[in-house]
Amino acid sequence: MDSAEFHAAVYETVRQIPAQKVTSYGHIARLLGMPNHSRHVGQALKFLTPGTTPPVPWHRVISSSGAISSRGPGTDGARRQGDALEAEGVVVTAGRGGELKVDLGSYGWFPDSV
């Protein structure tokens, strides 16, 4: 599959994520049959814009450790993502400095397949 299909597949998978749940880049890649393309999942999401239709709940995608990947100290991306998750009822642990993490034990969504 080429990159366009890959993006589309990623978006579709992300839309499968139930509310109040989060999953990891690596898991999405695994569901797509490419366990080693975790980085490119992030690439695909980065390519995403707020105007995309139908909307993709990209904020439900975090790293496998449960931490929200920051896109730069000066950016508000991680902060916005954490807010969006909290707005959905997900407990986001905000420690000192604004480190955002999610309890994967309670909110992790890791099905073997879709």
Next chain:
DNA sequence: GGTATGACTGATC
């Protein structure tokens, strides 16, 4: 074509 980079992961220390 080689090198660096990235919204990553898993193993190891």
Next chain:
DNA sequence: AGATCAGCCATAC
């Protein structure tokens, strides 16, 4: 539990 390292692969330069 936090830090490091190696592996991965499409993109950009």
